[in-house]
Amino acid sequence: MNKQMYKLLGGILFVFMTSFALKQDGEVYFTNGLKIQEVTNTSAIIWTRLCKFPNAVPISHKQKEAPFRTPLDFNNNMPVNKMDGAVEGTFGEVKIKVFNKDTIITIDWKHVSPYKDYTIMEAIHGLNPNTEYHVLLQGRKDKNSPITDISGAFKTAPSSETIEPVGFTSSTCQYFWDYDDPIRGFKAYDSMQELNPDFHCQTGDYVYYDKPGPMSYNIALARHKWHAINAWPSLVDFYSKVPSYLQKDDHDILKDDASPNSEPFGELTFDDALQIWHEQVPLNDKPFRTVRWGKDLEVWLVEAREFRSDNKDADGDEKSIFGKEQKAWLKASIESSNATFKILMSPTPVVGPDRAKGKIDNHSNKSYKTEGNWLRELLASQENTFVVNGDRHWQYVSKDLVTGLLEFSQGPTSDVHAQGWDPNDYRPEHQFLRVKGGFLYVSVFRKDNIPTINFSHYDVDGNVVHEEIIKSK
Template sequence: MPRSFSRVTILGLILLLVSLYGCGRAHRAGLPPGSPFAQIAAPSALALTEGTAVGEVTDHSAVVWFRTSGPALAQVAWVPEDGSALPAYSPVLATVFDHDFTAKVRLDGLAHGTKYRYWIRVAGADDRETFDRAARDAGAGRFNTAAEPGSAAAVTFVWGGDLGGQKRCRDEQTGYAIFERLLQVRPDFFLLLGDSIYADERCPSPPNAPGGDFIASTLDDYRAKHRYQRGDAALQRLLGQVPVYAMWDDHEVRNNFSGPHDPRMPDGRQAFLEYWPIATPFEDPHRMYRKFRWGKDLELFILDTRQYRDRNAEPDGPAKTMLGAAQRAWLLKSLSESTATWKLIATSVPLSNQKKGTALVPGNDSWARAEDGTGFETELRAIVDVILTQGVRNVVWLASDVHYAQVDEYDPDGDGVTDFREFICGPLSAAPAKPLPPGPAFRPTTLFSEGGFMNFGTVTVNGANLRVAIIDERGTIRFSRTFAARTP
């Protein structure tokens, strides 16, 4: 009897361990296969180890993002914080291996200018028939919807890019502490303007948190790079409280890549779309350029400067494009039709500041024309010509990528009146660079130009006034200026 009891006990312990840890070995989130840190017990499939996020916020809708650690069933619930409506629930969905267990859920029928809270209910993959009883709350967050287009409402947002480059990755002790500074602004949304990962660079540990010391070259590698970033506690706090509009730049694939010509682009694009709350059209599931309206006075146009661009090394000219014909036509039409006081164009690369190529990828990577005749200045001039000829007023370009901060005003027709402005910020966490002066093609006047520190930008639109500020990683305002809108 004692021997039989002992065997049963041992068998029970074995079964318990199998149920807790699984039969196979799992890869730790953020680590590629083969990492010495990778083979550890898998977290529960019901855990949201990368937090949650909300994106694509409008005056009536939003997209909630989350990731389970394995196959699971999930549901999103949401309710106005003022209790003006009962909770609403999405259909139950399954997180699946083919999308790395990420999920995006669109919330429709929201009230404009309203604070919402949401939470994620999760159950096992086999609990569909008993989901309501089996589900537990696994994550939560908050967001504000935009004011309706005809409503005058002040809007504040933050923007930035370049996260985790040149070995400035998640600090092992503090993580990406700069995100706490962004939260202190209490923004209505966060515009992430590219280089959300550095797929083509290593993050050695120490001093960084383990998990990023590899170069990405496959879909699983790109996913692991995103998981590494999203494991940061400060970034999770920001994304849990502030809606995000995300766009990629080059390091989501590799330095200075040109989309149609890079064989790694599809894998980098898939991972980026899986890990950010971006809603692509059903008829064009890879399209990322889009626009958002926040009340009467602000419209934001987000450009994709990577997916459609010609090779950087090609000489600049009428046939060369960064945007592609369809995106360029969309931008020009949208600008011409916009009734917003301020039209903000998000471009991941700057207008007039050269970003030279490398021996591996030659040619200027920004809009400006370089000494070797490369660049995309001809296409930019065509856009500027429409701004001038159609009288599109109060245009501001937002950029990042070059690892320094700069504020420029442009007077391309030389009449002494500013026709548009450009605000550049960054990096969020990468090697700071020495500022370059803007090229002369569009007659710039530089109001601020400084490098050598981590930073982000803030914009507040309040009726006819727009205020920009550059804030460093310590929370110090390095520059601020308020501009008044030009009226017809």
């Protein structure tokens, strides 16, 4: 072979390798998955984030013993993109397609921005009730770059007069470092997905800004917490197939017992955290809203951080977790609802009992006794009305000794996160007590044409550990 031929082949190889390298550098990924949120009978919001690499930075730190398996010798000042679980975002554009055999809805290519952490969310309207849809997201760096895709599916809610069985899961309290599967992340998510729920309610403490690995003292570190936990494969798989409704609690918004009056956490302010929340969690309107799922079920999702009084204020008629507008909305909407079963999803306990020492931020505490009494009496005055609460790191069913209101605590998402209550400390309120991780599955159905609701507590492996079956009054 002569020199000219060598040069020709070398040039071809150089062009090929350069082109290949450019394509590789030009790829984008959906490492943080997609979420289908705030689903109604005619709409849904699609969320995703464009990422620079296909996988998160691997975990390299050893951890202390449970609970709160914080990483040992973690350098909070190391570059964020080098931290365990880090997922860098990247500039690019996303195309959204929602479809079934009868419908195709397309949102054409839209750019993502570092200003919003490379996230995109789009409201999809004009859907049919009680109907299955597929979701296809495509991402690219630019129009000349290769396309990456991710798919999902969901079903819209039935209309308010449709009699249809429904089942939903609910979970709370998930600290990235308290994972129980080093590959999948959290076993509870895989166990919930096996139940094929119609939707999922996450009642807060989705991330923990104020726990090490890192401590989220600024916006970049706070965003990192979302990137890391959303990259666990169990969450990616679950949220791409199960519509979700997320509520915030204190650790999602700043630090323990946070309120609008809280001092900044390092350089992270309450308003900063609200901005991050709205990047990561879609909402149609206000953070308090209801979900109607057919004739027999309506769910209230309340906001427990944005409108509250200072926790240290003296109790009285003016002290509130909800604020005046939300409080009026809750009373009017719950009294006017014709749903057979009504469930208040609360990021914090309403009945309890809670730990007596040092707890001053929820309706089961003496610090909010006036509004707590009002809320328990309001809910108990409505037939077939219950509370599902987050924030507690143990599972329980409690019955209020005054009103008879039932409350169901899901417990934390992993066993190693469970703590805070003596498992032998059964109180008169307790119908069930278990200081372990897991989730709650709520099913509503008709048996012999009698509306019935079943609250089932599961462990992280998907085994039923307790259930309460209640027929409509």
